[in-house]
Amino acid sequence: MADLSQFDPNAVGNPNNNIFGLPFTEEDARLVILPVPWEVTVSCGAGTSRAAEHINKSSKQVDIFDIDGDMGWKQGFYMKDVDRRILMKSDYLRKEAELYIDYISKGELVEKNKFMCKSLKEINEGSAMMNQWVYDQTKALLDKGKLVGLLGGDHSTPLGFMRALGEKHGDFGVLQIDAHCDLRKNYEFFTYSHASVMYNALEEIPALQKLVQVGVRDFCEEEWNYVCNSNYKVITYLDKAIKERQFDGETWKHIVEEIVHHLPQKVYLSFDIDGLDRKLCPNTGTPVQGGFDTEEIFYLVKKICESGRNLIGFDLVEIGVGQTDWDSNVGARILWRLCNMMVHNNS
Numbered sequence: 001m002a003d004l005s006q007f008d009p010n011a012v013g014n015p016n017n018n019i020f021g022l023p024f025t026e027e028d029a030r031l032v033i034l035p036v037p038w039e040v041t042v043s044c045g046a047g048t049s050r051a052a053e054h055i056n057k058s059s060k061q062v063d064i065f066d067i068d069g070d071m072g073w074k075q076g077f078y079m080k081d082v083d084r085r086i087l088m089k090s091d092y093l094r095k096e097a098e099l100y101i102d103y104i105s106k107g108e109l110v111e112k113n114k115f116m117c118k119s120l121k122e123i124n125e126g127s128a129m130m131n132q133w134v135y136d137q138t139k140a141l142l143d144k145g146k147l148v149g150l151l152g153g154d155h156s157t158p159l160g161f162m163r164a165l166g167e168k169h170g171d172f173g174v175l176q177i178d179a180h181c182d183l184r185k186n187y188e189f190f191t192y193s194h195a196s197v198m199y200n201a202l203e204e205i206p207a208l209q210k211l212v213q214v215g216v217r218d219f220c221e222e223e224w225n226y227v228c229n230s231n232y233k234v235i236t237y238l239d240k241a242i243k244e245r246q247f248d249g250e251t252w253k254h255i256v257e258e259i260v261h262h263l264p265q266k267v268y269l270s271f272d273i274d275g276l277d278r279k280l281c282p283n284t285g286t287p288v289q290g291g292f293d294t295e296e297i298f299y300l301v302k303k304i305c306e307s308g309r310n311l312i313g314f315d316l317v318e319i320g321v322g323q324t325d326w327d328s329n330v331g332a333r334i335l336w337r338l339c340n341m342m343v344h345n346n347s
């Protein structure tokens with residue numbers, strides 16, 4: 001265990017320490033955060049591949065007293081260094097993807113252009129490589145008995161992590177906070193698009209038994225048909241439906257109880273920041289109006305924990321980088337709360 005006798009939790013975070021200014025190493029931390037600096041297939045605003053570095057900086061300002069968390073941080077949180085090779089690969093493939101997306105958005109056919117065919121192949125192979133890397137990294141941490149959180153990057157990043165969790169834990173469910181369904185098959189012909197992550201997870205991970213989506217407000221007919229034909233394997237709480245129930249006088253507490261009821265014993269939280277109101281994530285890749293405040297989501301996660309369910313892992317993805325540090329300020333504080341809830345739930 002780390003020696004905390006010289007550590008003052010009331011002082012400003014030491015910039016030379018790890019995330020949140022905490023003095024832990026990977027070895028003595030109970031929870032390890034894996035940053036995945038990847039944003040090859042993003043649709044609009046770019047920047048999320050740099051989010052982890054910005055969040056690390058902002059995290060030094062987070063007050064580490066958590067009234068709900070039972071001082072979970074004392075068990076140790078640690079964020080691994082950003083892998084420069086993954087970041088460089090993402091930057092390189094992102095440039096190719098921008099040319100490619102520009103080409104197909106003009107209605108041009110990919111198969112008529114050899115250069116675009118080559119780009120598409122490279123992007124799909126690169127994405128498969130990233131998935132394998134995330135699987136290897138998270139599996140190694142899980143094998144050491146660590147709790148693991150993943151910090152994106154775009155929403156394509158956690159697929160390998162969910163696969164590793166399925167192998168370790170067996171049957172589990174996913175709670176997805178998101179403005180989108182992410183159930184598209186081959187979005188823009190990208191096999192591992194951010195817009196396809198839950199489709200791929202459901203198709204490739206047999207242990208994934210249930211997907212509960214909350215906050216969805218931008219989706220296509222193909223995705224809606226997938227939900228409707230899933231035989232309740234996918235349950236989608238549209239932002240519109242939640243808000244209308246609340247306008248009719250139903251409480252968030254009641255709706256949360258219903259959402260929790262759909263989840264199996266083991267729960268993975270996939271937290272796309274665009275599930276929140278855009279005021280909290282102005283530079284996220286694919287913003288949509290509507291959405292939640294942070295405490296509404298923390299309340300939901302808290303109720304999952306109180307129900308006796310086991311939080312087996314989480315991701316926090318699609319946090320953007322802007323002119324100010326607002327996106328990473330919010331992101332760091334959400335990460336803090338999630339880490340605490342995760343450790344508390346697994347104590």
Ligand SMILES: [Mn+2]
Pocket residue numbers: 155178179180182194272
């Ligand atoms: Mn998403």
